[in-house]
Amino acid sequence: MGKTLSEKILSQKSGSDARAGDIVVAQVDLAFVQDGTGPLALRQLAESGIEGVADPKQVAFFLDHASPSPNRELSQDHALLRHFALKNGVQLWDIGEGVCHQLVVESYASPGEVIVGADSHTVTAGALAAFATGMGSTDVAIAIALGRTWLRVPESFRVVLRGKFKKGVYAKDLILHLIGKLGADGATYKALEFCGRGVTGMGMSERFTIANMAVEAGAKVGLFPADETTRAYLESRGRGERFRLLRPDPDANYEETIEVDLEGLEPTVSMPHAVDNIVLAKELKGEKVEQVFIGTCTNGRLEDLAVAARILKGKRRHPSVRLLVAPASRGVLMEAMAAGYVKDLLEAGAAILPPGCGPCVGIHQGVLGDGERCLSTANRNFRGRMGNPEGFIYLGSPATAAATAIAGEIIDPREMM
Amino acid sequence: MLKGRAFKFGDNISTDDIAPGRWFHLRSNLPELAKHLLEDVHPGFTSGVRPGDFIVAGKNFGLGSSREHAAVIIKMAGVAAILARSAARIFFRNAINVGLPVLICDTDKINDGDELEVDLEGRKVKDITNGAELSIGKFPEVMLKILDEGGLVPYIKKYKDFEIP
Secondary structure (H helix, E strand, O other): OEOOHHHHHHHHHHOOOOOOOOEEEEEOOEEEEEOOOHHHHHHHHHHHOOOOOOOHHHEEEEOOOOOOOOOHHHHHHHHHHHHHHHHHOOEEEOOOOEOHHHHHHHHOOOOOOEEEEOOHHHHHHHHHOOEEEEOOHHHHHHHHHHOEEEEEOOOEEEEEEEOOOOOOOOHHHHHHHHHHHHOOOOOOOOEEEEEOHHHHOOOHHHHHHHHHOHHHHOOOEEEOOEOHHHHHHHHHOOOHHHOOOEOOOOOEOOOEEEEEEHHHOOOEEEOOOOOOOEEEHHHHOOOEOOEEEEEHHHHOOHHHHHHHHHHHOOOOOOOOOEEEEEOOEHHHHHHHHHOOHHHHHHHOOEEEOOOOOHHHHOOOOOOOOOOOEEEEOOOOOOOOOOOOOOOEEEEOOHHHHHHHHHHOEOOOHHHHO | OEEEEEEEOOOOOEHHHHOOHHHHHHOOOHHHHHOOOOOOOOOOHHHHOOOOOEEEEOOOEOEOOOOOHHHHHHHHOOOOEEEEOOEOHHHHHHHHHOOOOEEEOOHHHOOOOOEEEEEOOOOEEEEOOOOOEEEOOOOOHHHHHHHHHOOHHHHHHHHOOOOOO
């Protein structure tokens, strides 16, 4: 019997014949924390009695959630992380560098690696065929200390993508559609493995968007095969030598197969307060919003800003809508400036936030007022997510977000294209 | 044998419900963060719950963010165990890592306020109020060991590494 991508990677990293359902101890290539989970990880590390870190080159800290710090408590948390990083030779990506998941794919992840991050959207790096999964602070602390972690090898769902997106339809619409189909717990403990012609035709940015949201169906990991697109991306990031072809065996065992015809998809929106609560954008016509947010580890990349800038260029945000844009990393912001997207967005009335998580997590930079509605390109719309349990969050693509900012109400972006 | 009252919750209780993001700055001050436990879905929960009580939930308990603080402050409130039809993956692991049992069982048969008796070793729950008896799903061996030690930190202190055959 052949192996799935998860079985292949975990076999290699555990030095065993890993099969779905097995418990293995795997070597970890990168263990990381962010400013919301790092302080607890460091306290647990100290408590465990293990001094230092297994290999500082395989550890990274990111200050992205509260970036820059809005208050004294978080400034103290940042100081704690900076101090530990300096003392132990760990690379710390300070405020303004970007969202951890974007920086991980830009600078670390490669096919066949095991990556554990104290953040649920660590799954993003699955797009580069890395077994990347989110864990809590203590699990990651022990991975930092030992360079290993224990994992249950997941069963896999095979998601076969066929055809191409129609104009105005994007990877975000696909993943929202898929989560709606699976349900918020439809893939709990499972791996989602994407394949098919639809994958071959997809760029890395789209793959990151899809892998990023695998966790919203409960999945442990969202994996793409490593192909020529992966190779070109790694070469562009200066680590082409770490590329290797990686695909599942043709006779691998899948618990389920799900087929999606990309041509059949339409702009899709997730409604408050659950990601799997999906509807077509056109069905929400007339639903007013007070805020639009474009950014995050889901949709804050150059390609996303390009889509938004093209729609907003020469137009103006609706006077009753606040338009917030947070590029996913410093590199994204610099490229967006060079391409003229930042100018287009500013002229359309956008407020540009520093690279980082922005208002997605409800700490600062765009907390919703009571009864206010936000169309966001983020990955979660749980009650209270953007800092106020009386706020309402809708999730959509950068195109839907840009068109909504102009219209002042949720709209199918094809009406503006 | 654990004995306590059931505090019933519905499906899909997220870690944003358990430890709201607007209290992000209290994550290094857990006693203060604990005061806001579940405040948006069950106002007054922290004043009503007594040590030894149980959180009884529907499916997919703890979905969303990996914030382990969610499991920590449930434990700090004195909750002896979480009983749920299913639990989200990261939360499940976090709870075990901080020594808080998450027991998968058919919670539809339990009502809010019922008196429960939980037999961890025999993997059984008895609802004393209505007489229902439920069986608890199996844990992987490694998780049982971590739970036996009271969490992952004491486990690592004792074994220095993962003890997996």
